[in-house]
Amino acid sequence: MELLKKLTQITSPSGNENAVCDFIENEIKDYVDEIYRDNLGNLIAHKKGSGARVMFDAHTDEIGILATFIEDNGYIRFANLGGVSPYNALYQRVKFTNGTDGVVTVDASRDDIMKNLKLSDLYIDIGAKDKEDAEKKVSIGDAAAFCGEFCDLGDKVVSKALDDRVACYCLIRIIKEMKSQKNDLYFVFASSEELGLRGAKAAAVSVNPEYAVALDVTATGDTLGKRKMAVRLGDGAAIKIKDNSILCHPYIKQFMIETCKKYDIPYQTEVLEFGGTDAGAIHLSGAGVATGAISIPTRYIHSPCEMADKGDIEAVINLSIKLIEEGFGE
């Protein structure tokens, strides 16, 4: 779990994926035939093979904030990068990409502030004594991510940015542990997913795959409350049927289910009634790409304490390796 821990603790909010890409590149460069970055900050690794081009995708970015204005007293106003809930953000610690720490606090000048909290009510305190002091550490345009340390709970892990570093972790392990391949394989560590699947949209054009699989986290229905959703932590790799961005290709879906059955890999099927993944951007690329997605069930997504199950993570890795070894389009 040391690798996963390191991945989650890198500060790489959307649009600032260089740090996490550097780390991943270093991990996998000896296991792939070529590796490069594109204009959008995607890291693309190629393991040459014959047969159809297949793209595996996991996004490198995490939600975060962008400094937009520094007040005279040194407090920093910000905008969101991706889906940041003001309630989740309040009193969290943030770390800027240059290492500066801060806390998110609230301008409580309205009486009903906690009933209707908006991001524009919040600001970041980096402990600066005034604007001049703050500007030594942070410039407007600088980005930060939320802090949330990695905890090993035994069967489960908790951390910030499991969305989607847990899938990056899976891809790294897949690249290192796969024994054979029947396709020409591209592993895309995609940027700016949280801003609207942007990296994957561009990468899908340059890679131009015939088949694609996106790995991402998905919500679960196993916590207290009213949400009806079948996915549960610990029940295995979640084979996506649909979300708001895609109806997964029946061939891919079936291939995944049969492979799970053949190799006794625990799986569950996933219908997500909101949200989207890189699979949504990839499947509409070019003249269309047969695309599916495997999800890691995750509680408390977009909070600093996202929770996932180790067994599920292993199942996602096993399934992906078996898909690669069996081969797409065979």
Next chain:
Amino acid sequence: MYLKELTSLRGVPGYEAPVREYIFEKIKDKCDEIYRDNIGNLIAVNRSGKENAKKVMVCAHMDEVALFVTKITEEGFLKFDTLGGIDTSVLVSKKVLVGDMAIPGVIGAKAIHLQKKGERGKGIEIEELYIDIGAKDKKEAEKKVQLGDYATFDSEYTEFGNGFIKAKALDDRLGCAALLELADCRYDFDLYLVFTAQEETGLRGATVAAKRVNPDFAIVLETTACNDTFGYLEKDYSTICGGGVVLLFADMRTYYSKEILKDVERVAKKYNIPYQFKKTVSGGNDAGAIHLSCGGIKTITMSVATKYIHSPSSVINKNDFEAQKMLVQKYLQEVKL
């Protein structure tokens, strides 16, 4: 002066022809190649004369926000919807011109005298508004107007105060005007001047143009929202009118490349060109479509702060416009591809 003429033209999303043909005439003898595509973009090329030259695309959109007629009432009034984002509250009592014949009309709403208790002071819905072209009934109105006809604001270009310009359609004829001034320029790379269609209805022209041109690098010349008036906190100004050409870290559609921003900032400093950063991440422009095209294209926006944008009386400061033109020209001279 291009800007005055360009803002007086009427070019709406999907019908940019008057603007396109004006620009075509101005640059056809200056550029090496020029063509129109199927969605209505106008694309001009200035060749470097080198083999395998790199390509730089600079673009501005030709369309302006507008209205279109959805129904002609029995009384001869025109019900309408918007093309692009228009706040209903800027519409009441404004003069418009309807259709190719530019039929004059005014946007009507209930007079304050006739408003019931509770109606006063409340926001007006677009459903309550209509264009009055002075027709006596539906039959007479139909002689001049048909369903689907567009309507544009009727508003003159005026210079006023301390270097300010008021006009309709500054968004983005101002960018078109800046782009026109590049028609004589030649560089080490092939320069594509792209005048795009249908930005206001979803970056549509740019989506197509970026794929056709497939540039190594793109610059969007735009206008952007500005709130630097009383009643707002400085953090909410977004930009300052007169504060220099606007550079953006991010907007709703694009997270701009930090390396390029740094390089642009270097050039601005070198030539003493006033610039500012936008302090909100609202809005979006053609960059949103371009930077995701063809496997990813490095893209930057140079904007001019525009007060009352998307209204008949948009206001910019001349110095910002000059700074925008200067920055794009100097940057094209300096950029290393």
